[in-house]
Amino acid sequence: MSLLEVEDLQTYFFTSDGIVRAVDGVSFEVETGESLGLVGESGAGKSVAVKSLMGLIREPGRIVNGSIKYDGQELTDLSEQELRRDIRGNEISIIFQDAMSALNPVFTVGEQIEEVIVENTDRSPTEARERAIELLDDVGIPDPAQRIDEYPHQYSGGMQQRAMIAMALACDPRLIIADEPTTALDVTIQAGILELFDEIQEKYETSMVYVTHDLGVVREVCDRVAVMYLGRVVESAPYEELYRNPKHPYTQSLINSVVTPDETLDELDPIGGTMPSAVSPPSGCRFRTRCSVEFGECSQLTPPLYDVGDEETHTTACLRYDDGVEREEPALHESTTSEPAVVEEQTDD
Amino acid sequence: MSTIDRTDDGGPSGTNRTDDRTGGSDREPLLEVAGLQKHFPVNSGLLSSIRFDPESGPFPFRYDQSSVKAVDGVDFELRPGETLGIVGESGCGKSTLARTILGLEEPTAGDITFDGRSTDEIPEGEFRKRTQMVFQDPQSSLNPRRKVGHIIEDPLEGTDWPRSDSSVGADTEVRTEDLSEYAVNATVDDNADLVVDPVDGVATVLLTVRPVGDPTEKRVETADDIAVDLPWGFDATVTVDETERTIDIDVSVSASKADLRRERALELLEQVGLKREYYDRHPHEFSGGQRQRINLARALSINPDLVVADEPVSGLDVSVQAQILNLMDDLQEEYGLTYLLISHDLSVVRYVADRVAVMYLGEFVEMAPTEELFTEQYHPYARALLSAVPNPDPDQPGIESVIQGNVPSASDPPRGCRFHTRCPSFILPDGFSAAGYEAYDELLGAVREQELEGSDLDAVVETYLGDIDASASADTATDAAGDGGTIPPGARSDARQAVERALEGDWTAARERLETHESVCQSATPALDPAGGTTSDVVGKTERLTACHLEVTDEGGTREP
Numbered sequence: 001m002s003l004l005e006v007e008d009l010q011t012y013f014f015t016s017d018g019i020v021r022a023v024d025g026v027s028f029e030v031e032t033g034e035s036l037g038l039v040g041e042s043g044a045g046k047s048v049a050v051k052s053l054m055g056l057i058r059e060p061g062r063i064v065n066g067s068i069k070y071d072g073q074e075l076t077d078l079s080e081q082e083l084r085r086d087i088r089g090n091e092i093s094i095i096f097q098d099a100m101s102a103l104n105p106v107f108t109v110g111e112q113i114e115e116v117i118v119e120n121t122d123r124s125p126t127e128a129r130e131r132a133i134e135l136l137d138d139v140g141i142p143d144p145a146q147r148i149d150e151y152p153h154q155y156s157g158g159m160q161q162r163a164m165i166a167m168a169l170a171c172d173p174r175l176i177i178a179d180e181p182t183t184a185l186d187v188t189i190q191a192g193i194l195e196l197f198d199e200i201q202e203k204y205e206t207s208m209v210y211v212t213h214d215l216g217v218v219r220e221v222c223d224r225v226a227v228m229y230l231g232r233v234v235e236s237a238p239y240e241e242l243y244r245n246p247k248h249p250y251t252q253s254l255i256n257s258v259v260t261p262d263e264t265l266d267e268l269d270p271i272g273g274t275m276p277s278a279v280s281p282p283s284g285c286r287f288r289t290r291c292s293v294e295f296g297e298c299s300q301l302t303p304p305l306y307d308v309g310d311e312e313t314h315t316t317a318c319l320r321y322d323d324g325v326e327r328e329e330p331a332l333h334e335s336t337t338s339e340p341a342v343v344e345e346q347t348d349d
Numbered sequence: 350m351s352t353i354d355r356t357d358d359g360g361p362s363g364t365n366r367t368d369d370r371t372g373g374s375d376r377e378p379l380l381e382v383a384g385l386q387k388h389f390p391v392n393s394g395l396l397s398s399i400r401f402d403p404e405s406g407p408f409p410f411r412y413d414q415s416s417v418k419a420v421d422g423v424d425f426e427l428r429p430g431e432t433l434g435i436v437g438e439s440g441c442g443k444s445t446l447a448r449t450i451l452g453l454e455e456p457t458a459g460d461i462t463f464d465g466r467s468t469d470e471i472p473e474g475e476f477r478k479r480t481q482m483v484f485q486d487p488q489s490s491l492n493p494r495r496k497v498g499h500i501i502e503d504p505l506e507g508t509d510w511p512r513s514d515s516s517v518g519a520d521t522e523v524r525t526e527d528l529s530e531y532a533v534n535a536t537v538d539d540n541a542d543l544v545v546d547p548v549d550g551v552a553t554v555l556l557t558v559r560p561v562g563d564p565t566e567k568r569v570e571t572a573d574d575i576a577v578d579l580p581w582g583f584d585a586t587v588t589v590d591e592t593e594r595t596i597d598i599d600v601s602v603s604a605s606k607a608d609l610r611r612e613r614a615l616e617l618l619e620q621v622g623l624k625r626e627y628y629d630r631h632p633h634e635f636s637g638g639q640r641q642r643i644n645l646a647r648a649l650s651i652n653p654d655l656v657v658a659d660e661p662v663s664g665l666d667v668s669v670q671a672q673i674l675n676l677m678d679d680l681q682e683e684y685g686l687t688y689l690l691i692s693h694d695l696s697v698v699r700y701v702a703d704r705v706a707v708m709y710l711g712e713f714v715e716m717a718p719t720e721e722l723f724t725e726q727y728h729p730y731a732r733a734l735l736s737a738v739p740n741p742d743p744d745q746p747g748i749e750s751v752i753q754g755n756v757p758s759a760s761d762p763p764r765g766c767r768f769h770t771r772c773p774s775f776i777l778p779d780g781f782s783a784a785g786y787e788a789y790d791e792l793l794g795a796v797r798e799q800e801l802e803g804s805d806l807d808a809v810v811e812t813y814l815g816d817i818d819a820s821a822s823a824d825t826a827t828d829a830a831g832d833g834g835t836i837p838p839g840a841r842s843d844a845r846q847a848v849e850r851a852l853e854g855d856w857t858a859a860r861e862r863l864e865t866h867e868s869v870c871q872s873a874t875p876a877l878d879p880a881g882g883t884t885s886d887v888v889g890k891t892e893r894l895t896a897c898h899l900e901v902t903d904e905g906g907t908r909e910p
Contacts, residue, residue, distance in 0.1 A: 191748045214667060217739050255741065258671075259699075260696050
């Protein structure tokens with residue numbers, strides 16, 4: 001059994017402009033010790049999806065359908081109180097993008113971490129402090145015994161994010177949700193944090209759901225990746241499989257549009273247009289309005305997640321995934337690096 | 350059918366500017382920055398600068414004059430049509446550099462030359478018109494209460510565009526085909542001074558002259574025979590004088606300035622990939638990528654020569670980043686723009702820059718043509734920065750976090766090479782192991798601060814160098830690194846003597862003695878010199894500059910492949 005099983009999750013926001021279908025039928029699983037990357041553009045519903053897991057959706061939003069099973073327990077049935085007592089912090093914890101606004105500026109970093117520990121465990125304040133220092137040391141804060149008494153503003157951006165991670169680890173959660181934790185940081189600082197995530201996973205054996213728009217980051221920290229587009233998962237596979245053998249046209253464009261340091265502008269092929277509104281998403285396949293291989297049926301049929309080839313772990317929601325039509329594009333753009341992968345793809349069919 | 354092309358070349362100013370921007374790399378630089386410094390006082394105001402200091406004589410206060418050296422001696426040239434990317438971490442001074450160049454900050458020292466003239470001498474209005482900035486946050490740089498059309502028109506209004514320019518001449522240059530020279534003599538009425546084409550400051554009046562009557566004597570009969578092609582908002586009245594055999598063309602503006610600006614804004618919206626209908630919308634109705642497009646349209650509205658873009662795509666989704674970079678590239682070609690692109694993301698710079706400068710703590714540490722820099726980085730900081738960029742391609746190497754910690758404070762930058770505190774390739778003096786040098790350096794630091802721990806000579810030496818193996822010779826020193834560390838015997842005895850001096854109160858002598866064994870990375874500031882076997886015969890073109898001691902000491906021997 002997977003640690004986390006999300007099935008057909010639908011989280012809607014009931015606004016005066018209409019119903020925003022931010023998450024509209026999302027399913028994914030996270031195994032124990034596994035790290036799942038949730039990738040997509042802004043507005044894809046990644047953040048809403050992970051906030052739904054934590055029960056952090058507020059009015060006018062609501063989980064309207066679907067099930068979230070954590071370790072066999074149905075989270076959508078739990079009350080706010082039960083979620084707070086049993087789940088948040090000690091089972092699942094979350095790390096946000098903006099550490100500065102997630103930390104309380106009028107308490108020291110230590111006080112905030114100690115509070116989490118005292119609230120969620122039966123440790124004494126003294127033990128909590130010891131544990132907090134230990135945690136700060138684990139996340140690479142220099143001189144933790146001194147710096148524990150400093151206020152968040154005395155920390156640099158990278159250290160604030162490290163403090164957030166320490167706080168998330170405080171009660172030994174089995175699942176950590178990271179919502180774009182390094183997006184606001186310098187690449188050099190990001191590199192350190194990403195390494196830290198690797199170490200933590202090894203040391204604490206936690207599972208992770210990592211939300212990001214950056215495929216490069218996914219490659220560093222995630223085992224598997226689910227690509228989201230306009231409230232749905234359109235493709236899911238182990239990272240290398242996804243990168244070398246993308247089946248969904250959206251995944252393909254995403255890979256081709258990523259700005260990387262080893263390519264030149266000519267090789268860049270951005271997706272045209274912008275994501276349609278989640279208030280009135282296109283019928284059928286939601287990507288069809290920006291898709292290069294769209295055909296008649298795409299507007300009528302909502303593609304289910306098909307298993308790709310023999311790979312049971314690779315699923316994609318495209319009606320034409322086995323046509324081979326869409327494969328010409330990536331072949332053109334990755335001629336130097338992915339030649340073997342492309343050949344393999346064609347023999348698959 | 351005959352054609353007469355008549356070009357009104359917009360007067361002296363218009364002509365020059367057009368020529369400048371179409372130029373290649375052999376032209377005079379558009380922008381020259383020499384020795385530029387921008388320091389900010391740490392404390393603002395008289396009272397907050399006063400520090401209590403019991404040791405400063407009879408009056409126990411002193412005036413704190415320390416400053417943050419955000420930009421500390423930067424030199425570069427930017428040629429017309431070129432894109433220079435400046436990369437570095439937060440706090441390296443790259444944004445301050447951009448703001449100082451554009452005159453948003455007053456430089457502390459140094460010269461900025463724009464198009465051959467010092468920026469001090471250029472009238473502010475003209476400078477503003479020829480330089481524009483695109484900011485990182487497309488949300489806060491657009492006024493939420495105003496329509497985007499009006500936002501785009503702002504710079505036009507600010508520079509009073511379109512402006513009537515009385516210096517625009519009305520000389521005609523007539524080219525005739527199938528017509529004898531005297532058959533037509535076109536003159537343009539002086540109302541042409543209002544004719545300023547939105548794109549290049551040049552109006553082209555195209556005349557089609559058709560022969561009538563006797564084919565041997567081709568001439569123009571009526572005004573209807575002449576077709577005049579003008580930009581939107583302009584009218585031409587054509588009169589033909591039969592007896593004088595002349596054509597008079599009176600070009601005038603038929604639209605109000607507001608109409609012309611509106612038309613220009615609509616045109617710009619299209620050029621940046623938006624729709625003309627968006628003119629009446631407000632910024633909040635747009636996505637981040639679209640807002641950045643609006644920012645670009647606004648920057649380009651008055652047709653600047655130089656666009657400074659400060660992290661133009663940092664806040665955007667990856668897929669949108671690619672779109673905006675493509676757009677910037679297209680616009681550069683169309684408008685002949687020169688870009689100064691500030692970014693913390695090396696991949697972004699890779700796409701659009703011709704040359705890249707890597708900045709660290711207010712200084713350039715490496716400057717090279719983009720391709721060369723990405724192929725091989727000479728400065729350890731440039732290398733570290735590149736290795737920290739995540740690459741989604743599993744065939745490429747993953748990230749490496751080779752530098753630790755944050756950029757040191759710019760108010761008290763490290764001595765010598767500013768990167769030495771975080772450098773993975775720090776040069777150890779001969780005979781020292783890493784741990785040995787660390788201990789030695791700590792002693793040196795204490796002597797500088799004039800605060801030694803320990804009361805007598807032996808105690809002090811024990812405190813600082815107690816763990817260090819004294820017996821190791823210089824030959825085995827590097828091998829013995831690890832437990833305790835090693836210091837060459839010479840340095841050890843010098844250290845002892847230095848401590849002796851220090852305890853006698855002669856701190857200067859102590860410091861000088863210790864400094865004889867200091868690493869070159871700390872004792873000397875590396876200059877930004879041509880590097881790595883690149884021929885620099887074409888000045889500024891293929892030149893690679895790097896500010897690192899490694900090159901000097903090892904002739905490339907320590908360079909990793």
